[in-house]
Amino acid sequence: MSLETSQVTRAPGVRPSARGRFTILVIVLVVAVVAATWLAVSIGAVHVGLAQCGGIVADHLVPGLVTRTWTPVQEQIVWDYRLPRAVLALLVGAGLAVVGAVLQALVRNPLADPFLLGVSSGASLGAVIVFVLGTSALGGLSLSAAAFAGALVALVLVYVLAQRSGRLTPARLVLAGVALAYLFQAVYSFVLQQAQSGRAAQQVLFWLLGSLGGARWDMLPIPAIVLVAGVAYLLAQHRPLNALAAGEDTATSLGVPVARFRLQLFVLTSLLVGVLVATSGAIAFVGLIVPHAARLLAGADHRRVLPVTALLGAAFLQLVDIAARTVNAPQELALSIVTAVFGVPFFLWLLRRRA
Amino acid sequence: MRLVLDGLAVTLDGRSIVRGADLVVEPGELTGLVGPNGSGKSTLIRAAYRALRPAAGLITVGGDDLVRLPPRESARRIAVVAQENPAELDFTVEDVVLMGRTPHKRPLSRTTAEDLHRCAESLERVDLGHAARRSYATLSGGEKQRVLIARALVQGSRLLLLDEPTTHLDIRHQLDVLHLVRELGITALAALHDLNQATEFCDRIYVMDGGRIVADALTPEVITRVFGVRAVPRTQYAFERLKEDP
Structure with a gap:
């Protein structure tokens, strides 16, 4: 009997063929990502038409390909400011969403998000110290470097607290992460309170709530490489991920070396979060809601969930950043404010649906 | 494939x-493991599929030391139907059954038409061919157990471990599951809590108490000693009930 052609009457809980739909879904999402990015580059205080944006990008990729219909100022705005920011939005959106999906499988809890394991609080602490006390406070580390260093410190501390003879259990991982997150928050709140300048405190708050405003081309390679390598590894491991989501004993009985695999996932997701938070602050809700939306569209199998989550996260954060720049222009909104406006209603709907 | 536990702790x-549990599961037989709650049945079964590490003793499967086998290889030899519920994420029945192919797959290999064929075939064998695309979470307890048996079939292992496969099921589904294991003719070790079912379905029964195997047959003396109840043949039981309550 062929699964593709079998006639199945739709009983409650029956899904239509996921396989054929998956290809269409991926195509639609890729188009959405490109469209949102194009729009993001065009929109802003200085208007640059969609065609002009396309021309500028084409001209940079293949010089002399198109006739110039734009001014040097427009070119500078699009190529030096808006495009790196738009690319960073894609990387951060995709990365946070994928990390959320993986952590939900790792700790077997649908309410897990990338900031559950304390790593982002470590990054925030590093960033706050540099913001308030200056770069000399941490031996000349830049803001991003200090945030990443904070994330690494948090990663090691969470591991040390959560492991028991080298094995990580989800419950201990969550407890250690949550406890450390509170500790880090206490420390950076103290540092902030002691800060002399109210201006610094305001800047820090804005950074903590997430902003892509500092994007430059030279800060993109590291997140891009870590994200691509991470997603490639996770896709290759989609079967063990499914097994682990089904339970520790199930995964063991299916030949997954659970202790080693969990450690790999923990280190990988923590590094990803560290790199992303270091570039853009802690953007809430993306990692929580996007994986759920992806599963509603593509089912629970990680081979489909991971690519759909990445694309959906990228498109979502691109639209969120457009909204953050335009709604209250010329002032920018912190991204967590915008994601929360979309995220909280979705989250409540999800809770009701599960109950 | 023979499973031998030698002095397992x-x-x-x-x-x-x-x-110090000693136990042998002979090829082709359905071996039962009974004992009071907390006697160590589940723990023994979990050690036999490497979910727990033995403190002492030896487990051999097909003649090889289990803990020295690569995890993938032991999963190719031993499949498990446990009580754990893979329903946190909304997997379809097909997703759950295809998980059985995990130990046969390299990281980048795709799910093949043959995998899908095996999946459909196994679901037919447990009488759930119509349910491939249903959400696993929406199934009844008996259907879930049958899906897990289908997953074990797809895994292609020659030894099946069942950890209280009938707990939480109503009586008809309990019997369905045990009939199914019997019919498949696969070598199996099943922890069971119902003594009548164990005697009816198993070729050989081990009795556990306080972490030890205390008997390898379910005699009336063993039942009285281990379970603290008197064993009564069914005909006599019915007769005595009749006398008490005419």
Whole structure:
């Protein structure tokens, strides 16, 4: 009997063929990502038409390909400011969403998000110290470097607290992460309170709530490489991920070396979060809601969930950043404010649906 | 494929749960493991599929030391139907059954038409061919157990471990599951809590008490000693009930 052609009457809980739909879904999402990015580059205080944006990008990729219909100022705005920011939005959106999906499988809890394991609080602490006390406070580390260093410190501390003879259990991982997150928050709140300048405190708050405003081309390679390598590894491991989501004993009985695999996932997701938070602050809700939306569209199998989550996260954060720049222009909104406006209603709907 | 436990001991959080258990599962037989709650049945089964590490003793499967086998290889030899519920994420029945192919797959290999064929075939064998695309979470308890048996079939292992496969099922589904295991003719070790079912379905029965295997047959003396109840043949039981309550 062929699964593709079998006639199945739709009983409650029956899904239509996921396989054929998956290809269409991926195509639609890729188009959405490109469209949102194009729009993001065009929109802003200085208007640059969609065609002009396309021309500028084409001209940079293949010089002399198109006739110039734009001014040097427009070119500078699009190529030096808006495009790196738009690319960073894609990387951060995709990365946070994928990390959320993986952590939900790792700790077997649908309410897990990338900031559950304390790593982002470590990054925030590093960033706050540099913001308030200056770069000399941490031996000349830049803001991003200090945030990443904070994330690494948090990663090691969470591991040390959560492991028991080298094995990580989800419950201990969550407890250690949550406890450390509170500790880090206490420390950076103290540092902030002691800060002399109210201006610094305001800047820090804005950074903590997430902003892509500092994007430059030279800060993109590291997140891009870590994200691509991470997603490639996770896709290759989609079967063990499914097994682990089904339970520790199930995964063991299916030949997954659970202790080693969990450690790999923990280190990988923590590094990803560290790199992303270091570039853009802690953007809430993306990692929580996007994986759920992806599963509603593509089912629970990680081979489909991971690519759909990445694309959906990228498109979502691109639209969120457009909204953050335009709604209250010329002032920018912190991204967590915008994601929360979309995220909280979705989250409540999800809770009701599960109950 | 023969499974042998030789002096198996398992310690959980410093407490000794299984103490020196000896047990043999012969190829082609359905071997039952019975005992009171907390006697160590589940712990023994979990050690036999490497979910727990033995503190002492040896487990051999097909003649090889289990803990020295690569995890993938032991999963190709041993499949498990446990009580754990893979329903946190909304997997379809097909997703759950295809998980059985995990130990046969390299990281980048795709799910093939053959995998899908095996999946459909196994679901037919457990009488759930119509349910491939249903959400696993929406199934009844008996259907879920049958899906897990289908997953074990797809896994292609020659030894099946069942950890209280009938708990939480109503009586008809309990019998369905045991009939199914019997019909498949696969070598199996099943922890069971119903003594009548164990005697009816198993070729051989081990009795556990206090972490030890205390008998390899379910005699009336053993039942009285281990379970603290009197064993009465069914005809006599019916007769005595009739006398008490005419």
